Amino acid sequence: MIREKDDGRKRGLYSFGSPYVTDTVGKYQRELALLLSESPLRIYKSGEILFDQGDIGNRFYFIKKGKVMATMSNQHGAVKIVAIHASNSFIGDTALGQHSHYATGVTLQESEVHVIENSHFESCVKRHPKVAFLVIESLLRKACNAALQLEDLSLRNAKQRVAHVLIELSNEIGRETDGGVEIEEKMTHEILAGLTGLARPTLTGVLNDLERSNVIIKKNRLIIIIDEKKLSHILD
């Protein structure tokens, strides 16, 4: 079986993005200001729903402060977390046009969110075409996130999924310390299980296993990666 490409890079380690999204604005700060100028800011309490899976979207959202997750669930109450969006990212934008939302948007904490009407977005783009690129950037992130998770869910086992999400999190919100790379957000096992599509006890078991083999250290709800090599090795 072919494991490496001609240039030696590993397969399956495409690394644009993570299910934890911190910022997709980048160089489009001016365009963001134009888009938000007529988009009211709303405060949502923790656990509030911005939009529901299946609803037709007439508006999308920009998270100024706080956290909003996208979840998919079935009739039996099983829940998959598609992504967690932090400050400076859009959510609900995949329903632009006449499409319905493929996920539900729920706040994880009290959040300040700009509500952007699709009609406003369209007229804004007509006046300032570059505004489209701002949103395209966000949509790209979602496309890549979906592809990465497709790979995880179809091709990887529990341990590999956990290793992968830890690598993604360390790329997105990791901080180098003397002890290793610390993931700078507290994550409950429930959230990590939701992100990896695993049952919570399974997730707990894998994390404990990784700690026993000196790959990570757990501190209340923080995770420090002390052996990045071993962690990425789990994926090959």
Place this chain on the structure above:
DNA sequence: GCATTAATATGAT
């Protein structure tokens, strides 16, 4: 190998 369920333990407020 992993999900589900339940029982128990630990931690946060």
Place this chain on the structure above:
DNA sequence: ATCATATTAATGC
């Protein structure tokens, strides 16, 4: 003290 979260064990697919 109470509620949320984490761990561990038992069982089944």
